[in-house]
Amino acid sequence: xxxxxxxxxxxxxxxxxxxxxxxxxxxxxxxxxxxxxxxxxxxxxxxxxxxxxxxxxxxxxxxxxxxxxxxxxxxxxxxxxxxxxxxxxxxxxxxxxxxxxxxxxxxxxxxxxxxxxxxxxxxxxxxxxxxxxxxxxxxxxxxxxxxxxxxxxxxxxxxxxxxxxxxxxxxxxxxxxxxxxxxxxxxxxxxxxxxxxxxxxxxxxxxxxxxxxxxxxxxxxxxxxxxxxxxxxxxxxxxxxxxxxxxxxxxxxxxxxxxxxxxxxxxxxxxxxxxxxxxxxxxxxxxxxxxxxxxxxxxxxxxxxxxxxxxxxxxxxxxxxx
Amino acid sequence: xxxxxxxxxxxxxxxxxxxxxxxxxxxxxxxxxxxxxxxxxxxxxxxxxxxxxxxxxxxxxxxxxxxxxxxxxxxxxxxxxxxxxxxxxxxxxxxxxxxxxxxxxxxxxxxxxxxxxxxxxxxxxxxxxxxxxxxxxxxxxxxxxxxxxxxxxxxxxxxxxxxxxxxxxxxxxxxxxxxxxxxxxxxxxxxxxxxxxxxxxxxxxxxxxxxxxxxxxxxxxxxxxxxxxxxxxxxxxxxxxxxxxxxxxxxxxxxxxxxxxxxxxxxxxxxxxxxxxxxxxxxxxxxxxxxxxxxxxxxxxxxxxxxxxxxxxxxxxxxxxxxxxxxxxxxxxxxxxxxxxxxxxxxxxxxxxxxxxxxxxxxxxxxxxxxxxxxxxxxxxxxxxxxxxxxxxxxxxxxxxxxxxxxxxxxxxxxxxxxxxxxxxxxxxxxxxxxxxxxxxxxxxxxxxxxxxxxxxxxxxxxxxxxxxxxxxxxxxxxxxxxxxxxxxxxxxxxxxxxxxxx
Numbered sequence: 001x002x003x004x005x006x007x008x009x010x011x012x013x014x015x016x017x018x019x020x021x022x023x024x025x026x027x028x029x030x031x032x033x034x035x036x037x038x039x040x041x042x043x044x045x046x047x048x049x050x051x052x053x054x055x056x057x058x059x060x061x062x063x064x065x066x067x068x069x070x071x072x073x074x075x076x077x078x079x080x081x082x083x084x085x086x087x088x089x090x091x092x093x094x095x096x097x098x099x100x101x102x103x104x105x106x107x108x109x110x111x112x113x114x115x116x117x118x119x120x121x122x123x124x125x126x127x128x129x130x131x132x133x134x135x136x137x138x139x140x141x142x143x144x145x146x147x148x149x150x151x152x153x154x155x156x157x158x159x160x161x162x163x164x165x166x167x168x169x170x171x172x173x174x175x176x177x178x179x180x181x182x183x184x185x186x187x188x189x190x191x192x193x194x195x196x197x198x199x200x201x202x203x204x205x206x207x208x209x210x211x212x213x214x215x216x217x218x219x220x221x222x223x224x225x226x227x228x229x230x231x232x233x234x235x236x237x238x239x240x241x242x243x244x245x246x247x248x249x250x251x252x253x254x255x256x257x258x259x260x261x262x263x264x265x266x267x268x269x270x271x272x273x274x275x276x277x278x279x280x281x282x283x284x285x286x287x288x289x290x291x292x293x294x295x296x297x298x299x300x301x302x303x304x305x306x307x308x309x310x311x312x313x314x315x316x317x318x319x320x321x322x
Numbered sequence: 323x324x325x326x327x328x329x330x331x332x333x334x335x336x337x338x339x340x341x342x343x344x345x346x347x348x349x350x351x352x353x354x355x356x357x358x359x360x361x362x363x364x365x366x367x368x369x370x371x372x373x374x375x376x377x378x379x380x381x382x383x384x385x386x387x388x389x390x391x392x393x394x395x396x397x398x399x400x401x402x403x404x405x406x407x408x409x410x411x412x413x414x415x416x417x418x419x420x421x422x423x424x425x426x427x428x429x430x431x432x433x434x435x436x437x438x439x440x441x442x443x444x445x446x447x448x449x450x451x452x453x454x455x456x457x458x459x460x461x462x463x464x465x466x467x468x469x470x471x472x473x474x475x476x477x478x479x480x481x482x483x484x485x486x487x488x489x490x491x492x493x494x495x496x497x498x499x500x501x502x503x504x505x506x507x508x509x510x511x512x513x514x515x516x517x518x519x520x521x522x523x524x525x526x527x528x529x530x531x532x533x534x535x536x537x538x539x540x541x542x543x544x545x546x547x548x549x550x551x552x553x554x555x556x557x558x559x560x561x562x563x564x565x566x567x568x569x570x571x572x573x574x575x576x577x578x579x580x581x582x583x584x585x586x587x588x589x590x591x592x593x594x595x596x597x598x599x600x601x602x603x604x605x606x607x608x609x610x611x612x613x614x615x616x617x618x619x620x621x622x623x624x625x626x627x628x629x630x631x632x633x634x635x636x637x638x639x640x641x642x643x644x645x646x647x648x649x650x651x652x653x654x655x656x657x658x659x660x661x662x663x664x665x666x667x668x669x670x671x672x673x674x675x676x677x678x679x680x681x682x683x684x685x686x687x688x689x690x691x692x693x694x695x696x697x698x699x700x701x702x703x704x705x706x707x708x709x710x711x712x713x714x715x716x717x718x719x720x721x722x723x724x725x726x727x728x729x730x731x732x733x734x735x736x737x738x739x740x741x742x743x744x745x746x747x748x749x750x751x752x753x754x755x756x757x758x759x760x761x762x763x764x765x766x767x768x769x770x771x772x773x774x775x776x777x778x779x780x781x782x783x784x785x786x787x788x789x790x791x792x793x794x795x796x797x798x799x800x801x802x803x804x805x806x807x808x809x810x811x812x813x814x815x816x817x818x819x820x821x822x823x824x825x
Contacts, residue, residue, distance in 0.1 A: 039360075039364075039647070040360070040361055040364030040365070040651065041360065041363070041364040041367070041647065041650050041651030041654050042650070045364070046367075046654040046657075046658075049367070049368055050658070053368070053371065068728055069727060069728065070727055070728065070729060071519065071727055072501075072502075072518060072519020072520065072522075072727065073501060073502035073504075073518050073519045073520070074502065074504060076502060076518060076519075077518050077519040077727075077729075080515070080518060081729075107507070109502075109509055153779055154779050154780060155779075156775075156776050156779050156780065161504040162504060162505075162506075162507040163507065182775060182776070182778075182779035184772055184775050184776055185504060185505055185772075186772065187504050187505065187764075187768045191643055191644050191650060192587075194643060195458070195587055195637070195641075195643045195645075196461075196462075198458065198641060198643065199458040199459075199460075199461060200458075200461075201461040201462060201776065202776060214642045214662050214663075214664065215641075215642055215643075217642075217662050217664055218640075218641060218642045218662070218663070218664030218665055218666075219664070219665060220641060220642075288371070288658060290660075291657065291658060291659060291660035292654075292657040292658055292660075293657060293662070
């Protein structure tokens with residue numbers, strides 16, 4: 001009997017050895033889990049569910065991806081868990097939000113940095129925009145900056161929390177225009193910040209392009225500028241900050257994509273990096289994302305690595321004074 | 323009356339089947355601790371990917387209405403409020419179940435839900451436009467005063483002592499400060515990784531209400547279990563309807579308070595039930611019976627939390643601003659089908675919008691019918707021997723708190739708060755004021771911090787918080803509420819001291 005068990009154990013070891021040796025050709029042989037550091041129903045969760053819905057197809061991973069929400073503290077809870085507790089075996093992926101997690105790691109108090117994760121691919125880019133209520137006298141970013149110059153520190157504008165894309169955009173605007181304004185962070189995410197603008201609690205606000213687009217359709221806001229390098233297809237008529245004479249790049253754009261923990265075998269990373277971008281290109285995915293007003297921006301692993309490095313550099317400089 | 327034209331769409335066999343399915347599953351999920359309405363709706367969104375927009379929304383609408391009502395089942399029978407909306411229901415509902423009146427409590431809660439729910443949806447249909455302006459009238463200063471007004475009702479939630487009620491309210495507010503503060507970017511009282519995200523309200527609710535009861539049941543041992551089996555009284559539905567008719571005041575207060583508070587973005591759903599309970603108690607001649615298993619308590623709480631469902635969607639449907647977490651999830655459900663809510667929603671997508679609203683009306687009725695049908699059977703849970711019950715509740719509590727964010731941290735938080743509450747209860751403190759502090763603390767703090775930032779940049783603190791019509795009305799209400807509690811406290815104290823003199 002003992003021999004049988006020993007034999008079985010040896011056979012098992014042999015099998016795992018073979019799996020390791022063949023460069024994870026069988027990966028994935030069971031469903032994959034993807035951590036989303038925000039609550040169910042939020043924009044990141046919503047998009048993550050759409051872009052992973054075709055994972056089970058033969059031309060994608062061949063196994064479904066299940067979403068696991070670990071919300072809390074602006075994403076810190078989920079990313080802390082992912083950096084310290086997740087198994088680096090390729091079966092636990094996570095969604096990332098740049099600049100959020102990079103800015104948080106620069107400010108400290110968290111257990112991760114860009115070195116804790118390996119990017120796989122990027123699926124979306126949601127730029128920040130500057131909005132004012134529909135009845136506001138301000139009609140361009142120049143109006144906004146002129147008011148701020150005349151009334152230093154008195155122009156109130158909302159955004160979703162600290163060290164998120166909106167906050168970065170606010171800091172960039174203040175720096176580029178050389179003015180002091182009053183950034184009012186809200187707790188309930190972009191929706192609460194938008195409500196503050198529409199209700200007139202604040203004079204303006206930084207918000208997500210997709211949400212601002214809907215609010216403008218509803219006739220409640222004007223969009224004065226896009227915090228990105230070029231105009232957006234959803235609103236060709238809105239100029240970028242750069243066009244209006246302010247030196248603001250795309251550092252605040254909310255990039256969303258997939259990553260794995262450091263230490264995941266290279267074979268698995270390579271396989272994911274090859275399959276995941278094509279999975280995002282699926283027509284059904286693109287259709288659903290467009291319907292939801294979520295701008296897509298697919299980038300491969302190398303492009304994301306470059307983007308992370310560039311972002312980290314810009315943010316370190318921007319946040320140094322805070 | 324445009325909505326009548328679209329009723330046909332609800333009754334096509336497929337759509338009606340979905341509605342029925344959504345209602346049944348909603349009741350089950352609502353009754354399961356830890357599965358809040360928000361999460362149930364979020365989990366259902368992927369199922370709507372392949373459905374027609376109208377059919378998908380029927381499913382989501384049915385789930386939303388019935389999970390809110392289903393939460394009453396676990397609140398009454400197990401003393402686990404499924405969501406903050408059901409806290410007030412546990413106060414009298416569970417006391418009724420303990421007396422063997424579980425069937426009556428459940429029937430009343432479903433009937434009251436129906437009354438509140440229908441009126442709430444009618445309000446949504448009739449006066450959407452003015453309501454959306456009302457929803458926007460609450461800025462940081464007004465929300466701050468609302469939260470303070472909420473704190474003043476602590477006195478009436480604790481039957482025993484005002485001082486102990488206030489003290490547990492303070493404990494709740496302190497617990498609420500734990501975690502990462504988004505306004506100032508600071509970490510507070512995070513001494514264990516489980517607390518990084520703060521204390522999750524649902525995990526806390528489960529711990530604070532269910533665990534002390536579990537410990538008490540275990541402490542009883544199992545020898546005397548057979549001795550005190552509760553006799554579950556049968557209760558006829560017609561009697562429940564008659565009871566509801568007799569308690570018009572409670573149902574009316576619940577519905578009105580629920581509809582008004584439900585509109586306030588970010589605050590409404592959580593405190594509608596508690597505020598309605600407080601008002602019903604203050605205006606009732608039988609206010610002393612509240613907390614001991616009085617039917618008015620259940621009626622006020624349940625009519626309020628379902629009345630809030632319709633109005634809570636107003637900011638979403640008219641302004642495209644989700645006013646509650648559940649509304650945010652529903653927004654996702656609309657967007658996935660390329661439907662952008664806004665003032666022209668009822669013009670561009672009339673069939674989808676009206677079918678959705680109609681499905682909530684029909685869903686309320688189905689929910690009530692199914693709920694009444696299961697009430698009699700479900701109430702028999704009270705006959706389960708206590709030691710078995712304790713084990714089941716404990717298992718549900720662990721499962722429920724884990725499933726909120728799939729995190730063991732929440733389970734630790736739930737258990738530690740539960741054990742703490744067990745000892746607090748033995749010293750005469752109660753859980754409801756503590757939970758109120760936990761809910762209102764962050765609302766008050768966040769809005770004060772935000773208001774202060776705006777005020778410092780503009781007119782200064784004093785004018786910002788103390789002027790303006792709405793602020794003054796709210797401040798007057800706060801003062802009136804405190805004065806009322808103080809007067810009641812003094813009156814009862816004088817009464818006691820007289821008695822002591824006689825002795």
